[in-house]
Amino acid sequence: MKAWRDVGITYIQYSNIAARVVREALRIELRADAAKRNISIVKFTPWVNGKPVPRKKVERDSES
Amino acid sequence: MSFVKNARLLAARGARLAQNRSYSDEMKLTFAAANKTFYDAAVVRQIDVPSFSGSFGILAKHVPTLAVLKPGVVQVVENDGKTLKFFVSSGSVTVNEDSSVQVLAEEAHNIEDIDANEARQLLAKYQSQLSSAGDEKAKAQAAIAVEVAEALVKAAE
Numbered sequence: 001m002k003a004w005r006d007v008g009i010t011y012i013q014y015s016n017i018a019a020r021v022v023r024e025a026l027r028i029e030l031r032a033d034a035a036k037r038n039i040s041i042v043k044f045t046p047w048v049n050g051k052p053v054p055r056k057k058v059e060r061d062s063e064s
Numbered sequence: 065m066s067f068v069k070n071a072r073l074l075a076a077r078g079a080r081l082a083q084n085r086s087y088s089d090e091m092k093l094t095f096a097a098a099n100k101t102f103y104d105a106a107v108v109r110q111i112d113v114p115s116f117s118g119s120f121g122i123l124a125k126h127v128p129t130l131a132v133l134k135p136g137v138v139q140v141v142e143n144d145g146k147t148l149k150f151f152v153s154s155g156s157v158t159v160n161e162d163s164s165v166q167v168l169a170e171e172a173h174n175i176e177d178i179d180a181n182e183a184r185q186l187l188a189k190y191q192s193q194l195s196s197a198g199d200e201k202a203k204a205q206a207a208i209a210v211e212v213a214e215a216l217v218k219a220a221e
Contacts, residue, residue, distance in 0.1 A: 004204040011132065014208055015154035018135050019098075019171035021190070021212040022153040025183040025220075026173060037098060037171070 091124040092164045093140065095150070097172035102150065103140070110141040111165060113157050114215075122157075122165055129159040135215040137175065138167060149175040151219050153212065180220035187213035 004014055023034040045052045093111060095103040111122045114136030122129075133155040140148045155169035190213050194206035 018153035022171045
């Protein structure tokens with residue numbers, strides 16, 4: 001099998017790296033806009049006793 | 065005797081299956097990525113995709129298939145014979161019984177949007193990263209980047 005499989009990298013992580021490299025290789029005028037997709041934003045809204053408590057924002061690099 | 069009987073049964077079943085399967089003469093392609101939708105159930109003639117189980121071409125009435133995309137060029141032959149090339153990073157391809165095809169990529173771009181010089185520089189950068197990588201994981205990540213960069217250079221030539 002693929003070497004990356006052996007060190008615990010999943011296809012999703014593989015895909016993230018591949019997508020990032022493709023974005024880096026775009027024509028210069030497209031690159032800045034594409035780089036915005038390197039980051040994924042996840043919003044969590046915890047609910048306590050039927051009410052949402054203030055929102056937390058978690059940002060991460062798409063690779064981690 | 066029983067062989068003949070079995071053969072007859074199988075033949076009857078096969079005929080029924082062939083009738084039930086609604087294979088269509090037209091192939092409808094949906095090709096989308098996080099950045100853009102290229103085709104939305106558009107009728108096309110042929111699609112060539114790169115996958116981990118090898119690159120393959122898809123025509124109407126292709127046997128139902130699931131495959132994982134590898135970085136490379138997706139080629140679409142439209143009905144008028146016009147051929148378009150796209151670079152895909154990764155994703156999946158699904159071929160359904162009704163000859164509809166879904167190609168879903170994480171990142172896909174028209175081949176003209178790839179900068180050949182930049183791809184070559186990236187290849188060099190990740191190759192040196194690969195040789196200087198410390199642990200196995202960093203090495204594997206750099207190796208993936210090298211693989212993608214190689215595919216980009218080849219595609220942009």
